[in-house]
Amino acid sequence: MKIIELDLTGCKYLEEIHKRIKEAFNFPDWYGENWSAFWDLLRSECDADKVIIKGEDKLPKDLADCLPKLHEILQRNADFCKELNLPPFSFEII
Incomplete structure (x- = not known):
């Protein structure tokens, strides 16, 4: 089982969240760093079975609104x- 850990601890801007996404998912340099690009690459480039998200509870209120x-x-x-009927995919917030 391939698990990706997305640690959002310390993010202060939406751009930082997208940079963490790019790193955690090992997305290519041309990742557009927006929600549409995340969806596109999640479907086409991600082979993970599960994503674990950490640090959500530590985000500033205005940034937590994007969660x-x-x-x-x-x-x-x-x-x-x-x-x-593809292999199962899930996510967990810890």
Whole structure:
């Protein structure tokens, strides 16, 4: 089982979250660092079975407002994998 750990501890800006995503998922340099690009590459470039997200509880309030979008995209990928009978995908917030 391949697990990706996305540690958001210490992020102060949305750009930092996308940089952490790029590093954790080992996305290519051309990753657009936006939610549409994350969805596209999650579907096409990610071979992980599970994503563990750490540090959400330490984000500043204004940055924490973007977390529902992150969760929505990860859940959409889990649903996508299930619908197409692909290997299961899940995420966990710790």
